[in-house]
Amino acid sequence: MYPKRIAKKRPTKPQSPMCPYCGAVAIVDDGNKVYQTTAHGPMWICANYPDCDAYVGAHPDGKPLGTLANAELRRLRQQVHKAFNPIWKDGALSRGEAYGWLAAAMGLNRQTAHIGQFDVEQCKQALEICQEKNANP
Numbered sequence: 180m181y182p183k184r185i186a187k188k189r190p191t192k193p194q195s196p197m198c199p200y201c202g203a204v205a206i207v208d209d210g211n212k213v214y215q216t217t218a219h220g221p222m223w224i225c226a227n228y229p230d231c232d233a234y235v236g237a238h239p240d241g242k243p244l245g246t247l248a249n250a251e252l253r254r255l256r257q258q259v260h261k262a263f264n265p266i267w268k269d270g271a272l273s274r275g276e277a278y279g280w281l282a283a284a285m286g287l288n289r290q291t292a293h294i295g296q297f298d299v300e301q302c303k304q305a306l307e308i309c310q311e312k313n314a315n316p
């Protein structure tokens with residue numbers, strides 16, 4: 180008997196994100212742990228949850244939407260989304276253009292300028308920039 184050929188290519192699995200607060204590796208979950216429902220779709224939760232209250236949503240393919248966030252950061256990111264969305268939903272800019280504008284205003288690379296990647300300081304900065312823009316379109 181010949182040994183079976185071992186496939187070299189492993190199925191691509193999304194890399195587990197790390198928890199920036201406690202350093203644990205996040206585990207993928209169907210949402211039940213945090214929301215008691217799977218309606219929100221998959222998410223990444225810190226392995227130490229609920230002792231460490233950090234998680235982030237995921238795309239249907241399991242790719243995380245951003246970095247893991249604790250309650251304070253989640254609240255801030257929601258505020259940034261609320262201030263940022265009218266800029267491209269009601270304004271003259273497309274979503275991509277609005278992200279480009281925000282990235283430039285924050286001195287960030289367009290590729291890294293995603294609200295889901297922002298830390299607390301960046302959220303506060305983005306919030307200020309977007310609120311200013313909404314007040315003076």
Ligand SMILES: [Zn+2]
Binds near residue numbers: 225233
């Ligand atoms: Zn953690």
